[in-house]
Amino acid sequence: xxxxxxxxxxxxxxxxxxxxxxxxxxxxxxxxxxxxxxxxxxxxxxxxxxxxxxxxxxxxxxxxxxxxxxxxxxxxxxxxxxxxxxxxxxxxxxxxxxxxxxxxxxxxxxxxxxxxxxxxxxxxxxxxxxxxxxxxxxxxxxxxxxxxxxxxxxxxxxxxxxxxxxxxxxxxxxxxxxxxx
Numbered sequence: 001x002x003x004x005x006x007x008x009x010x011x012x013x014x015x016x017x018x019x020x021x022x023x024x025x026x027x028x029x030x031x032x033x034x035x036x037x038x039x040x041x042x043x044x045x046x047x048x049x050x051x052x053x054x055x056x057x058x059x060x061x062x063x064x065x066x067x068x069x070x071x072x073x074x075x076x077x078x079x080x081x082x083x084x085x086x087x088x089x090x091x092x093x094x095x096x097x098x099x100x101x102x103x104x105x106x107x108x109x110x111x112x113x114x115x116x117x118x119x120x121x122x123x124x125x126x127x128x129x130x131x132x133x134x135x136x137x138x139x140x141x142x143x144x145x146x147x148x149x150x151x152x153x154x155x156x157x158x159x160x161x162x163x164x165x166x167x168x169x170x171x172x173x174x175x176x177x178x179x180x181x
Contacts, residue, residue, distance in 0.1 A: 011086040018093045019074060025097075026070050029104055033063040036111065052114050059110035062103045069100030105136040 036059055073093030109132045117125035
């Protein structure tokens with residue numbers, strides 16, 4: 001590897017980075033799911049029209065799926081411990097994390113739709129939900145994909161590398177807690 005990191009070291013680092021990212025996200029998903037699961041037991045919930053109860057149930061279903069997808073890489077990591085197949089585990093974990101964030105965004109948008117509809121009007125609720133779809137889509141999916149394929153980004157990354165003590169280029173960005181230099 002050009003940065004002095006072996007394939008095994010890279011896989012270890014990337015897997016630990018993924019699991020750390022999921023550890024941060026899952027806390028928020030668990031809080032959201034807990035809130036959604038308790039809301040139907042409030043007195044006013046029974047007064048919601050059927051369409052809002054359906055949207056609320058969809059929010060619960062999406063939050064549950066987000067939880068399943070976001071916890072799956074950790075469960076897989078535990079079950080496949082020392083199986084020697086970290087690359088497959090990393091690919092699965094990445095795909096699972098992306099699916100989990102899709103369901104998380106859907107759950108948040110649906111919950112915001114229901115709350116906005118109860119507080120204001122259906123039209124405002126629809127516009128608010130659409131606005132959040134755009135925000136989540138742009139920040140979580142479009143921008144990272146645009147940055148990933150940007151030729152300017154690649155040129156900038158090459159300029160940011162500086163030689164290390166051993167003459168090898170060293171990336172300026174953090175390598176995470178699992179990397180030792």
